[in-house]
Amino acid sequence: MNKNLLNRLPMPEGMSKSEIIQVLLSEEYGFLPGPPEKVSAKEESAEEQFCAGKAVLKKLLLTCRAEYGDFTFPVYFIYPTKREKPVPCFVHINFRDLIPDRYLPIEEIIDSGYAVLYFCYQDVTSDDGDFTNGLAGLIYPEGKRTKTQCGKIGLWAWAAGRVMDHAMTVPILNHGKISIVGHSRLGKTALLAGALDERFYCAFSNDSGCSGAAISREKRGETIQRIFQVFPYWFCENYGKYAENVEELPFDQHFLLAANAPHRVYVASASEDSWADPEHEYLSCVAADQYYKSCGLKGFVHPDRDPVPGDFFGEGEIGYHLRAGTHYLSREDWQRYIQYLNLADGN
Ligand code: GCU
Numbered sequence: 001m002n003k004n005l006l007n008r009l010p011m012p013e014g015m016s017k018s019e020i021i022q023v024l025l026s027e028e029y030g031f032l033p034g035p036p037e038k039v040s041a042k043e044e045s046a047e048e049q050f051c052a053g054k055a056v057l058k059k060l061l062l063t064c065r066a067e068y069g070d071f072t073f074p075v076y077f078i079y080p081t082k083r084e085k086p087v088p089c090f091v092h093i094n095f096r097d098l099i100p101d102r103y104l105p106i107e108e109i110i111d112s113g114y115a116v117l118y119f120c121y122q123d124v125t126s127d128d129g130d131f132t133n134g135l136a137g138l139i140y141p142e143g144k145r146t147k148t149q150c151g152k153i154g155l156w157a158w159a160a161g162r163v164m165d166h167a168m169t170v171p172i173l174n175h176g177k178i179s180i181v182g183h184s185r186l187g188k189t190a191l192l193a194g195a196l197d198e199r200f201y202c203a204f205s206n207d208s209g210c211s212g213a214a215i216s217r218e219k220r221g222e223t224i225q226r227i228f229q230v231f232p233y234w235f236c237e238n239y240g241k242y243a244e245n246v247e248e249l250p251f252d253q254h255f256l257l258a259a260n261a262p263h264r265v266y267v268a269s270a271s272e273d274s275w276a277d278p279e280h281e282y283l284s285c286v287a288a289d290q291y292y293k294s295c296g297l298k299g300f301v302h303p304d305r306d307p308v309p310g311d312f313f314g315e316g317e318i319g320y321h322l323r324a325g326t327h328y329l330s331r332e333d334w335q336r337y338i339q340y341l342n343l344a345d346g347n
Contacts, residue, residue, distance in 0.1 A: 001279070001282070001283060001286065001306055002218065002279070002283060005215070005217060005218055005283065006283060006286060006287060009215065009217065009252050009254065009287055010249070010250060010251055010252060010255075011287075011290065011291075012251070012254070012255050012258045012291050013290060013291055013294050014294075017259060017261065020195075020251075020255050020258055020259045021195060021196065021259050023250060023251050023255065024192075024195070024251065024255055024256060024259060025148070025150070025154075025236075026148050026236075026238065027236075027238055027239060027242070027249070027250065027251070028211065028235055028236065028238075028239045029150055029151065029153055029154045029157075029192055029235060029236060029239075030145070030148055030149050030150030030151055030154050030235065030236025030237075030238070031148055031149055031150055031154075031236075032150045032154045032155070032157065032158045032196070033066070033068065033135075033139050033150075033155075033158060034066070034067075035066075035161065035162075035165070036064035036065050036066035036071075036162065036165075037065050037066060037067075038064075038065040039062060039063070039064050039065075039162050039165040039166055040062075040063050040065075041060045041061070041062050041063075041075075041166050041169075042060065042061045042063070043058055043059075043060055044058075044059040044060065044061055044074070045058070045059045046058045046059075048081075050078065051106065051107045051110055053081060054080065054081055054082070054107070054110055054111070055078050055079060055080055055081055055106075055107075055110045056077075056078070056079055056081060057076065057077070057078045057099065058076070058077045058078075059074060059075075059076055059077075060074065060075045060076070060077055060166075061073070061074055061075075062074075062075050062162060062163065062166055064162050066138075068138050068139055069138045071134075071135050071138055073119060073123045073124055073134075073135075073159060074097065074119065074120075074123055075117055075118065075119045075163055075166070076097070076099055076116075076117070076118040076119070077115070077116075077117050077118075077170075078099065078106055078110065078115060078116045078118065079110075079115035079116075079172060079173075080110050080113060080114075080115065083113075083172060085174070086171070086172055086173055086174040086175070087113055087114060087115050087172060087173060087174055088113070088114050088115070088173075088174050088177035088178070088179070088201075088341065089114060089115040089116065089117060089167060089173045089174070089177070089178045089179070090109065090114060090115075090116050090117070090178075090179055090180070090181050090204075090337075091116075091117045091118075091160055091163050091164060091167065091178060091179070091180045091181070091200075092104060092116055092117070092118045092119075092180075092181045092182070093119060093121050093156060093159075093160055093180070093181070093182040093186045093189055093190060093193075094118060094119070094120055094121070094182075094183075094186065095120070095121065095122075095183075095186065096120055097119075097120035097123065099118065103183055103328075103329040104116070104118065104334075105331040105334055108331060108334065108335075109334060109338070112338045114338065115172070115173060117163050117166070117167055119159065119160075119163060121156045121159075121186060121189070124155060124156055124158075124159040125137075125152060125155050125156075126152075127152060127185075128233065129232070129233040130143065131143035131144070131145060131233070134155075135155050135158065135159065136152070136155055139155070145236070145237065146237075147236060147237040147238045148236050148237075148238050149236060150236055151232075151233050151234045151235045151236055152233050152234050153185070153188055153189050153192060153234045153235065154192065154236075156186065156189045156193075157189050157192040157193040157196060160180055160189065160190070160193035160197075161193060161196065161197045164178060164180075164197055164199055164200065168199065175199075176201060177201050177341070178199065178200060178201055179200060179201045179202040179203070179204060179264075179337075179341070180193050180194055180200050180202075180203050180204065181204040181206070181337065182204070182205065182206065182208075183206040183207060183208075183328075183329035184206070184207050184208060184209070184212075184276075184327065184329075185212075185231075185234065187204075187205035187206045187207060187208030187209075187212050187213070187268075188205070188208045188209075188211055188212035188234075190203050190204060190205050190208075191203050191205045191208060191212055191213065191256050191257070191260065191265065192256065194260045194263065194265060195256060195259035195260050198262075198263060200263060201263060201264060201341075202263065202264035202265065202266055202319070202340075202341065202344075203260050203263075203264070203265050203266065204266045204268065204337050205265075205266065205267055205268065206268045206329045206333050207268065207269065207270050207273050207276045207327050207328070207329070208267075208276065208281070209221070209222060209273070209275060209276025209277060209281070210222035210223065210224065210226075210227045210275075210276065210277070211224065211227055211234070211235070211239075211253065212253065212256075212276075212281075213253060213256070213257065213267045213269075213281040213284050213285075214253055214276060214277045214280035214281045214283075214284060215252050215253055215254065215280040215283045215284050215287065216242075216246050216249060216252055216253055216280075217246055217247065217249070217252055218280075219246075219277050219280050220274060220277045220279070220280070221274050221275035221276060221277045222275050222276070222277075223246070224239070224242050224243055224246055225243040225244055225246075228240050228242075228243045229243070252284075252287070253284050254283075254284040254285075254287035254288040254291075255288075257284055257285065257287075257288035257291075257318065258288045258291035258292070261291060261292050261295050261297065261317070262292075262295055262297060262317070263317070264317045264318070264319065264344070265288075265317070265318055265319070266318070266319035266320065266337065266340060267281050267282070267284065267285050267318070267319070267320050268320070268321050268323065268333050268336065268337075269281045269282065269307075269320075269321070269322050269323070270322075270323050270324075270325050270326055270327055270328065271309040271322055271323065271324050271325065272324075272325055272326045272327075273326060273327040275327065276327060278307075278322060279306075282306070282307055282320065282322070285300045285302070285318050285320050286300060286302070288300065288318060289302075289316075289318060292316070292317055292318060297316070297317050298315065298316040298317060299316050299317065299318055300313070300316050300318035300320070301313060301315035301316040302320065307320070307322045308322065309322050309323065309324035310322070310323075310324065312336055312339070312340075314336075314339065314340040314343045314344075315343075319340045321333075321336045323336075
């Protein structure tokens with residue numbers, strides 16, 4: 001572990017949660033639209049015998065009523081047929097609207113007693129520099145943003161919050177155990193959604209890398225310069241000023257983990273994912289530990305050594321694992337998430 005780097009990072013201790021969020025929004029992700037006045041769900045279809053009858057699969061249309069207009073997007077709800085009590089749930093932001101999907105081993109998740117609320121990010125707004133479609137089109141007249149209005153990550157995170165609004169109205173869900181999961185660019189999104197919405201029990205980021213969990217200073221693989229050159233529309237325009245000046249950042253990505261306190265946050269890394277940089281994802285957990293501790297929490301419980309593939313550190317509010325292999329959201333990652341949640345429940 002790069003202890004020299006750790007020792008010279010800006011630290012969030014002494015800052016309030018809202019001050020941490022303020023700096024992340026004004027300098028990196030941009031400010032999100034306000035919450036809608038009302039979210040309502042309409043059932044489009046239902047499959048009662050999904051997964052050999054072990055689950056119900058429903059397609060819902062979620063409509064968000066707000067001063068800037070109505071916005072509707074599809075959400076899939078899959079829940080176990082047999083339940084003794086309200087079930088915990090994952091809100092999963094995915095790349096596709098397929099079920100099953102290679103990033104969502106749904107039968108196994110159902111067998112573990114969890115429900116899933118699932119949406120495809122591009123049903124919210126496209127993954128490109130066009131700010132005239134979907135939610136972006138409602139918020140940004142003529143597709144133009146100011147320097148600190150949010151980019152696409154902020155808009156996808158906003159949608160995750162709306163799914164949470166809906167989840168809170170569903171009686172079969174355990175409202176205290178609703179977590180958010182995303183992979184890669186959607187792992188960055190999950191961390192932001194978790195930071196902005198304390199109702200999420202845990203934010204799970206999978207291989208989120210640059211501008212997600214990984215520390216930006218001295219980063220290997222993708223850098224702010226590169227991400228802002230290729231995907232400037234994920235962030236607010238203001239972030240561009242750090243493209244060649246990473247040392248000028250008044251924060252680093254452990255602030256994003258810290259902003260998830262007091263609820264849980266989880267960083268999943270893959271050993272061969274050098275573009276995301278697993279070392280710097282781990283460093284971020286170590287750096288955020290102090291903030292969690294300053295809130296009277298356990299923080300990141302880990303041994304005093306670098307992680308090796310197969311490691312799982314699940315004792316604290318910051319959870320972590322290092323999976324062998326490449327950039328992917330695999331069933332092994334999901335198994336760890338469920339193991340972590342079960343451990344937190346004392347099972
Ligand atoms: C690119 C990008 C990453 C991102 C990834 C993904 O590789 O550079 O920052 O995490 O896409 O979302 O798959």
